[in-house]
Amino acid sequence: MQPIIQEDKTRCGFASVATLAGVIYPQVKRVAAQLGIEVQNSQLWSGTTYVLTLLTHYGLSTSPNKKPFESCDNLPSLALLAIKWPSKGTQAIWHWVIFWREQEGSVVLDSKQSLQKHIRIDFGKMKP
Numbered sequence: 001m002q003p004i005i006q007e008d009k010t011r012c013g014f015a016s017v018a019t020l021a022g023v024i025y026p027q028v029k030r031v032a033a034q035l036g037i038e039v040q041n042s043q044l045w046s047g048t049t050y051v052l053t054l055l056t057h058y059g060l061s062t063s064p065n066k067k068p069f070e071s072c073d074n075l076p077s078l079a080l081l082a083i084k085w086p087s088k089g090t091q092a093i094w095h096w097v098i099f100w101r102e103q104e105g106s107v108v109l110d111s112k113q114s115l116q117k118h119i120r121i122d123f124g125k126m127k128p
Contacts, residue, residue: 001019001098001100001102001109002019002109003015003019003098003109003110003111003118003119004016004018004019004024004025004111005025005111005112005113005118006025006111006112006113007025007026007029007113008029008039009113011025011029011039012095012096012097012111012112013050013051013054013096014028014029014032014054015028015096015111016051016080016096016097016098016109016111017051017054017055017058017060019098019109019111020055020058020060020078020080020098021055021058021060023058028054031054031057032050032054035053035054035057037050037053037054048066051080051096062080063076069081072099072106072123075099075101076101077100077101078098078099078100078101079098079099080096080097080098080099081096081097081098081099081108081126082094082095082096083095083096083097083126083127084126084127095110095112096111097109097110097111097120097126105121106121106123107119107120107121108120108121108123108126
């Protein structure tokens with residue numbers, strides 16, 4: 001699995017969905033618009049509904065319960081994680097990444113444009 005890099009500053013959720021669905025980023029962006037998900041909406045910064053809506057559109061299912069992060073050992077082999085929890089005023093903001101446990105070990109697929117490497121193993125810096 002290769003991470004899809006986000007083409008917009010704050011659309012890491014779109015890139016995560018593209019990665020999981022195996023489609024290109026612009027397709028997810030178009031589908032989001034068709035589903036009424038506006039890219040300017042600040043709810044994208046801290047909401048889960050839009051990501052779940054997009055995953056459902058692509059036929060991908062998730063666990064019915066959100067689970068707090070305890071450790072990488074407690075994660076399933078594939079998980080969508082929210083990392084880095086800064087705030088903007090009273091609104092929490094996070095960054096979506098994909099945790100993937102493969103035969104060679106666990107990695108995080110990170111869509112952030114400015115990273116040199118989008119397959120990460122520096123779990124301590126991620127702050128899930």
